[in-house]
Amino acid sequence: MAPNAVKNADGANAYTELMDPQRTWYNNRRLSRLIILNAWIVLLEIQTSTASGYDGSMMNGLQSLPQWESYFNFPTRGKLGLLGAIQNIGSLAGYPFTPYLCDGIGRKPTVFIGALLMVIATAIQTAAQSVGMFIGARFLVGFGLTFAASASPMLIAELSYPKYRAPLTSTYNSLWHLGSIVAAWSTFGSFKIQSTWAWRIPSVLQAAPSVVQVFLIWFVPESPRYLVRKGKEAQALRTLAYYHADGDEMDPLVRYEFEEIKAAMDFDRTVSANVGWKAFLSSKGNLKRARIIIAIAFFSQWSGNGLASYYLNKVLSDIGITNPTTQLLLNGILSIWSLICALTASSTVERFGRRVLFISSACLMTVCFTMQTVCFARFTITGDNNAAHGVIAFIFLYSAAYNLAFSPLIVTYALEILPYNIRAKGFNIFNITISVALVFNQYVNPIALAALSWKYYVVYCVWLVCECIFLYFYLVETKNHTLEETATIFDGEDAREKIVGTAATHAGMAAKGVEDQGEEEKGSTEFVEIA
Template sequence: MPETLIKPVNSANAYTNLIDPNRKWYNNRRLIALNGWIFLLLITSSASGYDGSMMNGLQSLPQWETYFNFPTKGKLGLLSSIQNIGALAGYPFAPYLCDGIGRRPTVFIGALMMVIATAIQTASQSVGMFIGARFLIGFGLTFAASAAPMLVAELSYPQYRAPLTSAYNSLWHSGSIVAAWATFGSFKINNTWAWRLPSVLQAVPSLVQVLLVFLVPESPRYLVKKGKEEQALRILAYYHADGDENDPLVRYEFEEIKAAMEFDRTVAANVGWKSLISTPGNLKRVRIIIAIAFFSQWSGNGLASYYLNKVLSDIGITNPTTQLLLNGILSIWSLLCALTASTTVERFGRRVLFLSSACLMTLFFTMQTVCFARFTISGDTNAANGVIAFIFLYSAAYNLAFSPLIVTYALEILPYNIRAKGFNVFNITISIALIFNQYVNPIALAALNWKYYVVYCVWLVCECVFLYFYLVETKNHTLEETAAIFDGATEKIADSAATNLGGAKNASGEEKGSSEFLEKA
């Protein structure tokens, strides 16, 4: 029986009835400010997307190829994968910074490293210097990309948490768009600035974060964990209830955070790395986040994301201008699909989107393989056009779930005490998968041509089977409720939060019982 049949208890969803229906992001000054700060954090993903697409575009620039002596196969794979090798080197330190000094300082450190590294990359005089700079970019990105999405999830107004967190990974494509069109625009520069200019632009998102990130409020959950409960309550009240610390939603959020952390401390014992495998609930979490991390990179998407020029060359499209143009259009298409899907995550749920995405990817990638094989065997130009069409359809299918949902889902199923460490495992898995893909794909494509696509066709079927049997539905729950589903603790945490609400006071100084706070729930 699929594990998706696990159901949360009835106390879940209580918060949804405490939300003021008249408080919307567009008509409330403090929610507008909060979402502005969240957008500053979301552009971390743009910086990551810029890097991947920039490397794709640089491979189509004769100026870059000439300067670095026409890298191919293993050398080309290293140039693409070294950023993720740098990211892998940073992961052992990231959770300790996130939990130790806070989310905001960790984002600042990562962004500052990236600004310095992109300056070195722009000034590169040799392939070794270029590779070293890209290693440092990956190292810095690790810290920013570990802390920023957690801070987004932990700060967001409950009604908008899932769409905003889903927008995080979707905005990877926004950076990809800028990079694709930057390389397209710099193509006509007849010197090394054809590739140095896109490198300069890579620093812009990180520079903005360096200047502004300390204006972003810190995570209330981090503050509660550090014993700064009054400060955490003030932040929740200021942004979620116009400063009213006795607002029912704020009190519910605050008491639920405290109850969940108390449960982790006294019952679940979620401390240290060993905790990731110490309970059946945590084992389920780790199994799922590792799987979706691999699936997000091993679904055939790495071919078009990092080696589109090679794929296009193999179907007879060798003109650099055409390649850069298709790269730019594909990036825009991917962003539109991903952001559209981000708005539907609470409507359709995680399970429906993931399964639909995996099944459609399997269909479209298989058709892409058939067209590629037909062109290779017979030289049919219609088959080449079919490859391009199915690349776009496949992109839409991939962005239905794997762009918007992988970060959202990984963060929401992890309780606070292991969120940084669990998310670190998620990011490490993605980097390992990317390193393999970026290094192996150009070698395998050169050796096997269209036959290499068959490997991904088989793997995609395996993904569909796994998602059907193991993915747990989590829509319309707070972070604490969602994380507790895996431990069967939603009722305990909600009851504890409701009990603690019994002594809360309203704005007039009168005590409100927990039943009054939760009467609608």
């Protein structure tokens, strides 16, 4: 059965013929195991991605609270930019350590460390007595979030049942909007409190996901790929079998997964010397990977989305909507709309493929953002209220376009094109790029908006066209490929023979061994009966 998997590698996922068509998350022989696995994955998704989304939306909402503005002496321009950017500066400080923790002590302990730091940071943030204390706490928020947000998506991708890996990993980043929704409506709900608790309550609620994660992360299984890398092959095989095949270690799917993981690691370690930071310069395949992950990371933050994500209140004020209640209400509705769009797109990633979604998203963003710029300019020049309403409409349409690919796919795509031995380091490069882009955006955007108004939008219009061109020429399709199979796309035919071929051969031999053993047992039983 396993050798057939190789035949499918170019078209469908190599696991396709090995997966039991009757085994779905709601219908398998031992229903509880796959449900439990998916429950742990949902925990990782909600607790980590939601915490990240909560922070961005909370800062957006706090800027509309007079209680927060007056307490911190009405921050503007540079100080406001620092308040927005400091969380990502904290993230940058954590990135040098994350790949070594993820690969050294494991994905689970790294998530725990990040969650614990987040709990401490939000406690300090809630108790802040000065703008300096608030900034310091937000730095620590970013520092802690780095560890959890680096390890969680890798653990999700490496644990998931093959059939659900892409949708589940795509859902991870999409749930950023769930945190955004909770934060937006928390600030809306606390708006009427006439004390500092108007902003302290949303701040303390930010700790909730991390508190849950601190206590529950220890029940989540460790990544089988990490276990294989550390020489714990028996434990890795048990984990795969328990969650992917109802405990059957000789299941064809489990044997193929296990052998493919081992073959991929052997190839990376002994054939291509695909280890360490120098690996990103050691081959054309890795250079392609680095170029793509850096590009999509920049695109995810430099597409104009940072204006509505972090400074929506400033944008609304510029088009004449200055009522704090209206601003908070629009922020909350936009968060719900974005979540719906992102989750819908997450369910289609294996149907339409990565290239179609990315290119369609970039083209639609270009159109919507250009129209948003036109409406903004018209309002500024003529004061036409209809143009202001047009800006709001195109903000919502732009959000739908952005969430077609850039919310669900950037993490999924970055992880699946990186082989295990450089996955933590490559994902670290991806996250560093995002943080650098965010620091620039969050610090520069309020200054540029105050100085240039609608003219600043033109910069993003031009940049979006450049994104469309890059994605068309350089993005590689990875639809229906396993994590290990993508090496055959970037590293050539040698990788295909070493990884896919070796895995199929070893899995086939294992399956044949079970059949032979079964025949021997059968013969032995018959002899006893005859005797």
